[in-house]
Structure formats: structure tokens, C-alpha cells
Amino acid sequence: MRNIAPFGLRMPDELRDAITERAKRNGRSMNSEIVQILQDAIDDANRDEENGKLKAQVLDNRKELPESYQEVLASFDERVAQLTEEATKKAMIQAGLELSLKIEEISKKKPT
Structure with a gap:
């Protein structure tokens, strides 16, 4: 030791x-x-x-990099940011639904 x-x-x-x-x-x-x-x-x-x-x-x-490459990369960056935002929103909606279901489940149980 x-x-x-x-x-x-x-x-x-x-x-x-x-x-x-x-x-x-x-x-x-x-x-x-x-x-x-x-x-x-x-x-x-x-x-x-x-x-x-x-x-x-x-x-x-x-x-x-040449300007044309920078433009393509900027467009790519924008698309990645957009997809990330969409995925985050979907994940938050899913988490909210799961939380709602859990709250509903707990509320149906009788206190002991």
C-alpha cells in the first residue's frame, strides 16, 4: 500500500x-x-x-486557405451547428417526456 x-x-x-x-x-x-x-x-x-x-x-x-475553401468550411460549420441544435432539442424533448412519465408513475403510487 x-x-x-x-x-x-x-x-x-x-x-x-x-x-x-x-x-x-x-x-x-x-x-x-x-x-x-x-x-x-x-x-x-x-x-x-x-x-x-x-x-x-x-x-x-x-x-x-483560399477564400473559396473558407466559404465551404463556413457553410459546413453552420450546418453542423444547425444539426447539433436540432439534436439537442430532440434530446431535451425526450428527456422531458421521460421525466413526465416518471412523475406520473410516482404520483400514481400510494404513499407508504
């Missing part, structure tokens, strides 16, 4: 319960689950930063 100093952490009971459940689902200890959550958050932040750098580099490289 590694020599890692313990780190005390206070958290609300609801959060502790959620982490405990998540740890059980993932077959990890609560400590390992918290470490994994933190590592995932750091990895996501690093990935977002790297993606931002790559996007800036691509946009800079585009400036060197």
Missing part, C-alpha cells in the same frame, strides 16, 4: 450517500470512488483545454 497521508473531508450526508451508492455500483471503496471522480474532473478539464488549443490552431490554419 502506498504511503499517502489521510485527508479529512466533510460533506453533506446526501452527497456521502450518493458517493457510497456510486462506489457500490462501480465496485470501489468510497475513497477510491472520490479519487476517481476527482481524477475524471481533472482529466475532463485538461481535455477541454487541449481541445480549445486545437480548435484555435485549426481556425488559424483556416485563415491560410
Whole structure:
């Protein structure tokens, strides 16, 4: 076992319960689950930063292309944005329907 100093952490009971459940689902200890959550958050932040750098580099490289290529790429970008917006709306509608069904299901149950 590694020599890692313990780190005390206070958290609300609801959060502790959620982490405990998540740890059980993932077959990890609560400590390992918290470490994994933190590592995932750091990895996501690093990935977002790297993606931002790559996007800036691509946009800079585009400036060197002939005007006709830039127009085609701009049109492509607009279409991708449009499709993304449509997909997001559909996903939100689906999530809303699922939530409505779940609320209806819960409301039909008798309180115990």
C-alpha cells in the first residue's frame, strides 16, 4: 500500500450517500470512488483545454486557405451547428417526456 497521508473531508450526508451508492455500483471503496471522480474532473478539464488549443490552431490554419475553401468550411460549420441544435432539442424533448412519465408513475403510487 502506498504511503499517502489521510485527508479529512466533510460533506453533506446526501452527497456521502450518493458517493457510497456510486462506489457500490462501480465496485470501489468510497475513497477510491472520490479519487476517481476527482481524477475524471481533472482529466475532463485538461481535455477541454487541449481541445480549445486545437480548435484555435485549426481556425488559424483556416485563415491560410483560399477564400473559396473558407466559404465551404463556413457553410459546413453552420450546418453542423444547425444539426447539433436540432439534436439537442430532440434530446431535451425526450428527456422531458421521460421525466413526465416518471412523475406520473410516482404520483400514481400510494404513499407508504
